[in-house]
Amino acid sequence: MALRDLWNRLRGKEEGAKPEEAPPSPPEVAKEAPPGAVQETPPELVPEPPAPVTEAPPAPVQEAPPPVIEAPRPDVPPPPVVVPPPPAPAPVAAEPEEPRGFFARLKAGLSRSTAKLTQSITGVFTKRKLDDEALEELEETLISADLGVAASQRIVAGFRRTRFGREATDEEIKSALAEEIAAILTPVAQPLEITPGHAPHVVLVVGVNGTGKTTTIAKLSEQYRAQGLKVWMVAGDTFRAAAVEQLQVWGERTGAHVVAPAKHGADAAGLAFDALRDARAAGADVLLVDTAGRLHNKTALMDELRKVVRVLKRHGEAVPHSTLLVLDATTGQNAVSQVRVFKEMVEVTGLVVTKLDGSAKGGVVVALAQEFGLPVHAVGVGEKAADLRPFEARDFARSLVGLD
Numbered sequence: 359m360a361l362r363d364l365w366n367r368l369r370g371k372e373e374g375a376k377p378e379e380a381p382p383s384p385p386e387v388a389k390e391a392p393p394g395a396v397q398e399t400p401p402e403l404v405p406e407p408p409a410p411v412t413e414a415p416p417a418p419v420q421e422a423p424p425p426v427i428e429a430p431r432p433d434v435p436p437p438p439v440v441v442p443p444p445p446a447p448a449p450v451a452a453e454p455e456e457p458r459g460f461f462a463r464l465k466a467g468l469s470r471s472t473a474k475l476t477q478s479i480t481g482v483f484t485k486r487k488l489d490d491e492a493l494e495e496l497e498e499t500l501i502s503a504d505l506g507v508a509a510s511q512r513i514v515a516g517f518r519r520t521r522f523g524r525e526a527t528d529e530e531i532k533s534a535l536a537e538e539i540a541a542i543l544t545p546v547a548q549p550l551e552i553t554p555g556h557a558p559h560v561v562l563v564v565g566v567n568g569t570g571k572t573t574t575i576a577k578l579s580e581q582y583r584a585q586g587l588k589v590w591m592v593a594g595d596t597f598r599a600a601a602v603e604q605l606q607v608w609g610e611r612t613g614a615h616v617v618a619p620a621k622h623g624a625d626a627a628g629l630a631f632d633a634l635r636d637a638r639a640a641g642a643d644v645l646l647v648d649t650a651g652r653l654h655n656k657t658a659l660m661d662e663l664r665k666v667v668r669v670l671k672r673h674g675e676a677v678p679h680s681t682l683l684v685l686d687a688t689t690g691q692n693a694v695s696q697v698r699v700f701k702e703m704v705e706v707t708g709l710v711v712t713k714l715d716g717s718a719k720g721g722v723v724v725a726l727a728q729e730f731g732l733p734v735h736a737v738g739v740g741e742k743a744a745d746l747r748p749f750e751a752r753d754f755a756r757s758l759v760g761l762d
């Protein structure tokens with residue numbers, strides 16, 4: 359049955375009832391200026407433009423994301439002078455606060471993408487038994503919520519095995535669905551372990567431009583510093599001056615030493631090699647290596663990343679100890695293609711999924727877990743250094759289907 363029919367059914371069911379509040383549409387995303395002739399993106403990867411800063415950075419320096427350095431645009435007229443509006447009258451009642459806690463933001467982000475899923479579940483099951491037609495509708499609903507074909511089929515097979523022919527309430531169905539999803543996610547929910555004996559533990563961070571690599575490095579740095587570890591970072595995206603500067607700002611804020619290229623376009627592999635040598639000598643515990651996410655084609659990107667790995671291995675076969683692929687959840691199924699492409703290039707050991715606070719398509723995490731079984735080390739729920747959390751399978755699954 360087409361999704362439209364599901365929606366029609368849902369609307370019919372809710373006639374007379376107070377309509378659900380529509381999920382807020384995702385914020386307008388500003389397109390990045392096209393890169394120069396050398397810096398194009400491999401078409402296979404279809405990068406997302408950087409997400410906009412959705413809230414004004416607060417006053418404390420530690421909290422705000424570092425400034426993005428932009429090239430001057432002589433063709434763009436200066437912005438008009440903005441006259442500040444007169445002060446607003448004092449509100450009668452306090453506005454509800456923006457959800458600030460991690461779970462609140464994760465749930466807010468997920469609920470935007472899964473409102474459709476949870477409503478459709480209600481539409482599928484409230485009127486009749488769990489029969490063949492209902493199962494077919496459930497599978498379509500799960501696929502349209504980005505869970506992927508394989509995971510959706512597995513979940514439906516579980517329902518068929520255990521609940522076929524039974525009637526159940528919405529809450530029972532959602533709860534059962536959350537359990538099936540949690541069963542897929544639990545094996546991949548593994549925090550990133552830093553081995554003290556490696557001195558330093560080298561973490562190579564890869565991914566398409568704009569997915570949140572640099573921010574994730576900053577977030578990891580913040581966490582490791584809080585654990586009392588000595589962190590070094592390498593600005594390996596040597597072609598993008600803004601990326602280097604961004605990492606330097608994050609280094610200052612999170613108390614990490616940053617190794618930056620001496621000149622634009624310097625050899626990233628050589629930079630990483632020297633950085634590891636110096637980090638060892640300095641007694642660093644962790645070395646976080648940023649990389650380019652965009653080169654003129656996929657082969658160039660592959661050559662660059664492989665060279666970084668090959669040269670790092672001169673320090674020891676186990677280096678890099680972890681290779682993290684950073685994925686932007688808002689890209690939905692495109693994240694699945696990115697894993698395939700990057701697995702061809704390097705030995706990806708784990709994933710970090712970012713932007714789960716925004717208009718995320720959280721269901722894709724289930725598709726990733728089912729298809730690749732790679733550890734999901736952490737999830738990003740904001741732009742600040744503190745906005746990285748371990749991936750909790752059960753909480754995530756329950757949020758995804760709209761349960762607390």
Ligand SMILES: Nc1nc2c(ncn2[C@@H]2O[C@H](COP(=O)(O)OP(=O)(O)OP(=O)(O)O)[C@@H](O)[C@H]2O)c(=O)[nH]1
Pocket residue numbers: 408409410411423565566567568569570571572573574595598601650651652712713714715716737738739740741745
């Ligand atoms: N809302 C939200 N924004 C995020 C998150 N992680 C990163 N961002 C934002 O996404 C944008 C891109 O992040 P970067 O860390 O620069 O991404 P990158 O992969 O290093 O990008 P390149 O340097 O272009 O390769 C920035 O505006 C970040 O603030 C997250 O978890 N939530």
